[in-house]
Amino acid sequence: MAVEEKRTTWLGTSVKRKEDDRFLQGRGNYIEDVSLPNMLHMAILRSPFAHARIVSIDTSKAQELPGVIAVVTGELLAEHNLAWMPTLSGDTQAVLATDKVRFQGQEVAAVVAENRYVAHDALELIDVDYDPLPAVVDPFKALEEGAPLIRDDKEGQEDNRIYHWEAGDKDATDRAFEEADLVVDLSTHYPRSHPAPLECCGCVADVNPASGKITIYMTSQAPHAHRTVFALVTGLPEQNIQIISPDIGGGFGNKVPIYPGYVIATAASLLLGQPVKWIEDRTGNLISTGFARDFHMSGALALKRDGTISGVRVKMLSDQGCSYADAQPSKLKAGLFHIVTGSYDIPAAHVVTDGAYTNKAMGGVAYRCSFRVTEASYLVERLAHSAATELGMDPAEFRRKNFIQPEQFPYRSATGFTYDSGDYEKAMNLALETAGYSELRAEQKRVREEEGRLLGLGLATFTEVVGAGPSKDYDILGIKMFDSAELRVHPTGKAILKIGVKTQGQGHETTFAQIVANELGIPPSDILVHHGDTDNTPYGLGTYASRSTPVGGAATAVIARKVRDKAKKIAAHMLEVSEEDLEWEMGRFFVKGAPDKEATIQDVAFAAYTNHPPGVEAGLEGVTYYDPPNMTYPFGSYLVVVEVDPDTGEWEVQKMVAVDDCGVRINPMIVEGQIMGGLTEGFAMSAMQQISFDEEGNCIGSNFMDYLLPTAWETPKFELDQTVTPSPHHPIGAKGVGESATVGSPAAFVNAVVDALAHLGVTNIDMPVTSAKVWEAIQGAKTKAT
Amino acid sequence: MVDITVTVNGRSRTADVEPRLLLVHFLRDTVGLTGTHVGCDTTSCGACTILLDGTPIKSCTFFAVQANGREVTTVEGMMRDGQLHPLQEGFKEEHGLQCGFCTPGMMLVAAALLEENQSPSEEDIRWAISGNLCRCTGYQNIVKSVQWAADKMQSEQTKA
Numbered sequence: 001m002a003v004e005e006k007r008t009t010w011l012g013t014s015v016k017r018k019e020d021d022r023f024l025q026g027r028g029n030y031i032e033d034v035s036l037p038n039m040l041h042m043a044i045l046r047s048p049f050a051h052a053r054i055v056s057i058d059t060s061k062a063q064e065l066p067g068v069i070a071v072v073t074g075e076l077l078a079e080h081n082l083a084w085m086p087t088l089s090g091d092t093q094a095v096l097a098t099d100k101v102r103f104q105g106q107e108v109a110a111v112v113a114e115n116r117y118v119a120h121d122a123l124e125l126i127d128v129d130y131d132p133l134p135a136v137v138d139p140f141k142a143l144e145e146g147a148p149l150i151r152d153d154k155e156g157q158e159d160n161r162i163y164h165w166e167a168g169d170k171d172a173t174d175r176a177f178e179e180a181d182l183v184v185d186l187s188t189h190y191p192r193s194h195p196a197p198l199e200c201c202g203c204v205a206d207v208n209p210a211s212g213k214i215t216i217y218m219t220s221q222a223p224h225a226h227r228t229v230f231a232l233v234t235g236l237p238e239q240n241i242q243i244i245s246p247d248i249g250g251g252f253g254n255k256v257p258i259y260p261g262y263v264i265a266t267a268a269s270l271l272l273g274q275p276v277k278w279i280e281d282r283t284g285n286l287i288s289t290g291f292a293r294d295f296h297m298s299g300a301l302a303l304k305r306d307g308t309i310s311g312v313r314v315k316m317l318s319d320q321g322c323s324y325a326d327a328q329p330s331k332l333k334a335g336l337f338h339i340v341t342g343s344y345d346i347p348a349a350h351v352v353t354d355g356a357y358t359n360k361a362m363g364g365v366a367y368r369c370s371f372r373v374t375e376a377s378y379l380v381e382r383l384a385h386s387a388a389t390e391l392g393m394d395p396a397e398f399r400r401k402n403f404i405q406p407e408q409f410p411y412r413s414a415t416g417f418t419y420d421s422g423d424y425e426k427a428m429n430l431a432l433e434t435a436g437y438s439e440l441r442a443e444q445k446r447v448r449e450e451e452g453r454l455l456g457l458g459l460a461t462f463t464e465v466v467g468a469g470p471s472k473d474y475d476i477l478g479i480k481m482f483d484s485a486e487l488r489v490h491p492t493g494k495a496i497l498k499i500g501v502k503t504q505g506q507g508h509e510t511t512f513a514q515i516v517a518n519e520l521g522i523p524p525s526d527i528l529v530h531h532g533d534t535d536n537t538p539y540g541l542g543t544y545a546s547r548s549t550p551v552g553g554a555a556t557a558v559i560a561r562k563v564r565d566k567a568k569k570i571a572a573h574m575l576e577v578s579e580e581d582l583e584w585e586m587g588r589f590f591v592k593g594a595p596d597k598e599a600t601i602q603d604v605a606f607a608a609y610t611n612h613p614p615g616v617e618a619g620l621e622g623v624t625y626y627d628p629p630n631m632t633y634p635f636g637s638y639l640v641v642v643e644v645d646p647d648t649g650e651w652e653v654q655k656m657v658a659v660d661d662c663g664v665r666i667n668p669m670i671v672e673g674q675i676m677g678g679l680t681e682g683f684a685m686s687a688m689q690q691i692s693f694d695e696e697g698n699c700i701g702s703n704f705m706d707y708l709l710p711t712a713w714e715t716p717k718f719e720l721d722q723t724v725t726p727s728p729h730h731p732i733g734a735k736g737v738g739e740s741a742t743v744g745s746p747a748a749f750v751n752a753v754v755d756a757l758a759h760l761g762v763t764n765i766d767m768p769v770t771s772a773k774v775w776e777a778i779q780g781a782k783t784k785a786t
Numbered sequence: 787m788v789d790i791t792v793t794v795n796g797r798s799r800t801a802d803v804e805p806r807l808l809l810v811h812f813l814r815d816t817v818g819l820t821g822t823h824v825g826c827d828t829t830s831c832g833a834c835t836i837l838l839d840g841t842p843i844k845s846c847t848f849f850a851v852q853a854n855g856r857e858v859t860t861v862e863g864m865m866r867d868g869q870l871h872p873l874q875e876g877f878k879e880e881h882g883l884q885c886g887f888c889t890p891g892m893m894l895v896a897a898a899l900l901e902e903n904q905s906p907s908e909e910d911i912r913w914a915i916s917g918n919l920c921r922c923t924g925y926q927n928i929v930k931s932v933q934w935a936a937d938k939m940q941s942e943q944t945k946a
Contacts (some may be wrong), residue, residue, distance in 0.1 A: 026821015
């Protein structure tokens with residue numbers, strides 16, 4: 001019989017997921033599965049217009065329909081001072097429209113009824129008289145003089161500009177451009193997208209009129225922050241509010257903001273004294289909840305003849321919709337866009353950003369992205385490709401020339417970040433070797449010349465900034481971006497870990513148990529991870545922007561170490577030696593020089609409740625709040641090979657190699673799963689995913705027949721590999737990985753398609769790179785040539 | 787209202803329902819089996835997939851009355867004698883799920899595939915599940931999960 005080797009670590013172990021069993025048997029508990037006695041159902045009436053004045057709302061017929069309990073309008077909410085609410089960026093948004101509707105799909109009224117069918121029937125009986133206004137859909141036109149004013153509700157708001165923001169050193173950058181041998185520029189639009197998790201948003205609000213207890217079950221990536229916002233907005237006492245975020249069917253940023261539906265349902269429950277359930281339909285989800293991206297970007301690189309980048313300059317316009325609702329740390333108006341220097345040692349950088357109101361839904365959520373890192377990475381990686389082409393250099397060689405070198409870390413970027421660690425060339429070399437890059441380049445040339453076939457190779461060597469963040473720089477509505485963990489070891493040596501972050505499929509119940517297991521030697525199967533319940537977990541800012549492992553995971557390691565320190569005192573008492581005489585190895589303390597004299601962590605746990613030393617408190621537990629000293633900087637190198645059909649413009653991925661470096665990997669199976677998911681969403685954005693609007697502000701993409709998501713049939717196959725450069729400041733060296741692939745891959749796909757057409761003089765195709773756009777680019781090049 | 791009787795996971799269920807009641811709501815609200823999910827309302831995502839007389843259908847655009855007198859299998863009916871179905875095992879072994887929302891529909895579509903084709907190619911599997919969306923996994927591990935199940939079912943057959 002094989003003897004299992006003594007385990008020394010639980011990191012780097014692909015433990016099968018603890019959460020899977022309930023999902024595989026249909027025993028998950030998603031928001032729609034929450035059902036309470038006496039529960040009512042709510043449906044929302046939405047505006048058909050993008051911009052219109054509300055003349056009147058007649059709810060009388062709806063109220064008469066049997067089964068209807070109440071119809072809620074903005075007027076009713078206004079009586080309770082709830083018609084408007086703050087956004088995550090400190091702007092305001094309507095809960096239910098009172099004066100105007102400002103986007104198609106805006107919430108206008110809500111029906112509460114005995115069942116969902118009746119609630120929807122009643123929506124059709126509400127008569128709203130609208131006076132349509134001209135819709136503003138183009139953010140450039142929105143800023144022109146004389147453009148219709150969207151936010152006439154805001155005192156002092158005289159145009160549609162939300163902000164003007166600059167970062168970096170303008171003078172130094174201007175100098176770099178003046179002295180440049182060559183300037184390469186690129187104007188592109190990162191299109192509006194929607195995270196579209198498979199589960200829509202929803203809630204069950206349960207206000208108990210007798211006790212005053214308010215329990216809100218809701219699809220929340222940040223339950224604690226949401227509790228505080230609810231308390232601030234409604235004036236209700238925070239101790240009475242409990243947010244429970246049950247199993248979440250995907251989030252990707254969509255479930256970070258507070259949406260009107262949650263507030264209306266809570267207000268309705270408060271007024272009616274019964275639980276009220278609101279489940280969003282897919283159209284409501286796509287047209288009204290947090291969109292992502294929508295940046296119009298003009299970037300330029302100042303270059304030396306030898307290929308050295310001496311400066312980067314960016315000017316952008318962000319189409320925010322009708323409210324500034326970015327989910328982002330408040331000091332930086334364009335979030336973390338100033339990671340735009342990427343993996344490159346660029347001495348000078350300057351970024352100018354403007355935000356504009358338009359008649360579109362608000363949101364600005366960081367869709368699988370750390371607050372605008374995705375847009376920045378896309379721009380610099382596309383610029384790098386353009387620069388290499390322009391210089392006649394190989395794109396890999398161009399990057400090699402400009403990479404920040406391993407010995408330069410910690411590296412201070414021109415926009416003020418301190419990159420923690422990296423080895424970019426190593427990761428790129430691995431990707432190139434795995435793919436057989438030089439052979440592929442030769443093959444590309446050969447098939448083009450001999451067979452007229454168009455192969456393209458696209459590289460992206462991105463760096464992210466994640467794990468927000470240090471309290472001196474990062475907060476949302478003033479709340480600092482620490483996170484927390486509470487660990488209790490029970491007398492039988494089993495444990496419960498309670499965390500402030502919240503899984504939406506990332507597998508926290510497994511990986512966080514592994515972190516504790518690694519520090520204490522209690523196997524993950526003996527550790528329950530509890531999350532998503534504000535009454536029963538310590539305060540935390542939640543899960544988005546790849547912050548769970550960098551911040552919540554660090555808190556978990558720290559509290560496990562503190563508990564181990566206490567365990568050592570108890571073990572010393574048990575073994576009748578001093579603490580200095582004890583050594584630790586996975587799962588046990590033993591006496592130095594007498595390894596058989598031991599106390600396992602389970603022995604110590606029992607003693608903590610039955611035989612605690614004099615002067616030491618009973619019990620074995622603790623809580624900690626972790627304020628990260630720095631952000632983490634995961635990176636990667638992606639190589640995509642595509643073949644473009646010159647006759648139809650269709651393109652197909654022949655190969656995709658993704659090398660990721662997210663520092664130490666806790667559970668490689670889960671890490672790779674997240675990377676493949678992220679690559680798919682990156683592919684989706686590059687190829688098909690887009691929320692667009694017609695001239696009247698009608699949303700094109702209000703369902704899954706118009707808003708295209710990739711199926712198993714279109715999704716390419718991925719080859720994954722890794723390098724490991726630990727974060728020097730994280731307790732276990734981990735950096736976070738959930739978004740790397742979505743951040744890094746779109747540029748690789750687009751670079752590949754552009755590379756296939758480079759000989760025709762094609763330099764850019766905006767995402768989504770549809771076959772129609774590719775075909776047009778080929779035709780355009782042919783026309784030019786003739 | 788209409789009286790209907792539907793056999794759900796081998797058990798006969800009778801109810802008096804509105805003719806417009808969707809099958810997915812009959813299963814979730816009337817019968818109380820919440821493993822079948824609603825993701826899009828328009829037959830596009832497949833989260834609501836169930837087997838009707840062994841054939842996968844999307845229950846969000848199918849009336850409960852249309853299922854009268856027929857047999858429905860949901861994810862709750864996949865286990866046999868307290869044992870996980872090989873597909874349930876395969877999805878766990880190959881990390882074929884993350885948030886779990888699409889998983890019941892994916893497994894039922896795959897179950898129907900494996901009924902017809904005991905050793906499907908990767909292409910067969912990708913085609914079979916192409917009516918079901920997943921936003922987490924990128925499908926690669928779902929394909930592996932189905933292959934894992936196919937292998938296990940084949941080796942069990944060989945033993946038997």
